[in-house]
Amino acid sequence: MIAEVGVNYDNDMEYAEELIKAAKRTGVDAVKFQTYTPSKIVSASSPKYWKDDRPDETQYQFFARSNTFYHEETKELSRLCRENDISFMSTPFDLDSVELLDSLDVPAFKIASADITNYPLLRRAARTGKPVLLSTGASTIGEIEQAVEIVESEGNEDIVILHCILAYPTPVEHSNLLMIKCLRDIFPKYEIGWSDHVIPDDSVLVPTIAAVLGASVIEKHFTTDRNRPGNDHFHSVDEALMTRLVGNIELAMSSLGEYLKKPMPIEEPARLNARRSIAAYRQISAGDKFTDDNLILLRPGSGIHPQFLEHIIGRRAKRDVMPGHLLEWDDIF
Template sequence: MIFKELNKPYIIAEIGCNHNGNTELGLKMIKSAKDCGADAVKFQYFTKENLFTEQYMSDLDEGSVKIENIDKWETKELNLDGVSEQIDEFINDKEQLGVFKKYCDDIGIDFGCTPVDADGVYFLKEINSSFIKLASMDADNLEMIEAAIDTGLPILISTGMADLQEIDAVYNLFKSKKFDNFSLLHTVSIYPPRDEIVNLNFIDTLNALYDCEIGYSDHTLGFSVPLAAIGKGVKVIEKHFTLDKEMFGWDHKVSADEKDLKIICEEGNKVYRTLGSSYKVLSPEEIEKREKFRRSATLNVDVRKGHVLTKEDFVYKRPGTGIRPGEIDYVLGRKFKNDTKKDKTLLLSDFD
């Protein structure tokens, strides 16, 4: 898969850890994403040990550090207390990701994953992931990006929390490595962001600055913003996905459910098809319709042979098969070749 060769929106259903660690639920979600029209699913691969310090993990468990979509909560259904236990329960391991990758291959949907360290990057290379997705937290981690480049796999990287100087550094690294199969994703790393900070117009800036596919990773509620991004010409869309927005877990409330995802896929492709060209191009259908809907000079009186045409002799009526309004000066003041009846569509051949 080559991002610059996409000819339609590439919709990624970000399952992440929304399967809550349940392999059967994960498989069901992959099939559902495929049925909704998604082109790919994406998971996450991390552990407590390679993502958090012990103190940070303790602060999350105690609630002294809070993240929008990860918080301390208890449920009788899952019998989990604290973020640490949630992570142990919900995260993907290599065996589970291998099962998901094989199932994606079997049913014909792309598989992608977000690693957080070199071990994860090399594992994705080993299972021949369709792409590597680097999270916004690694937009300033050039060492991590370089490790992903070395795999040769297509790369997506979110740019949430990154300023333009940092995005420049990422882009320049790709180019210095002569690696072109990547996409920079405009992202706002808030779950969910206020409408006023989504800033879709920045997509235009990214397109103007960088010679690569610009995409959009969405954390808003619903489906309208991904469709708006597609309306700006974006061809790579990532959206969190769940089967139930009320399910216990981290990202369910900011995710698209099956109804939302189907709308993004179906209407997104429709929106993209309507973008067309930046040039005014008349379709064959419109050209054909001109003859039916435009108007021609039409006699409003009977005239005799030799009569000199004046503006009082005609009006404009359909069809548009005769002398058009812009051509009338060619025949004003000229003589008719023959007697001609009222309501005749005038042609150049009617005049001497």
């Protein structure tokens, strides 16, 4: 489980620390930020592709005002995560950011959906030898295959492929969660995950379903207050919802069991006492024939199995049999 803080820190280091501590309390495995230089990610006039409260602002202007977490600030975030015993991650958007994050010994590199065709970035992240999480929003299968091949070409096969819809927010009906199963079929050697941009309901159902469908890594935007201004807070989960999501997934995983139908140990008492055996419906005297009229199937299942009913009908009783008696083979000749 990854709590995606991203730019939700609102340029405030104290608030970033608050987010880290809140994320730790929820039980997630990692807190993730973003590391970039605006001039290395977007041209000055590039329009935004997401909805927020500043529709006239360009991507460059957005990234410029959000870009306070670099170098010393990024190192401080890493230190705070270590101090709170939670993994620090950050998405690099340029080669220098990969270098910086590698020097901080991040456990893995998450590549944003928008950079799945940024082959130099993929190669540099792959060369670290650390796991590479590929987000696949707005991608074709061919583009995903090409990205995987590039990472593999650097000798790195520690890859997680994240299904993602690159729309902020993602309407529930556009989540396309069956793509998780599709990706599992196409890339059977790799773990598949889900990077979630859906406005959460009170049960955080969508990422829970993703886990049930086979997503082994879940990334969800995180905040302490979904009403804070900004483009990501409103579709994030807060501490209570993230705690619920972690619990949902733990419960879901414990419920899955094996891909095999067989009696479970917990079912053994029911298997014995709720199943039926062949029994006498009325008194049967020695020498009488067993018939449909004087036999019945009764619980428990500790006697002769019902599958032998037709085999017994027409045979005779060796001894007197009382009503309700579960037949034994010694009663029959």
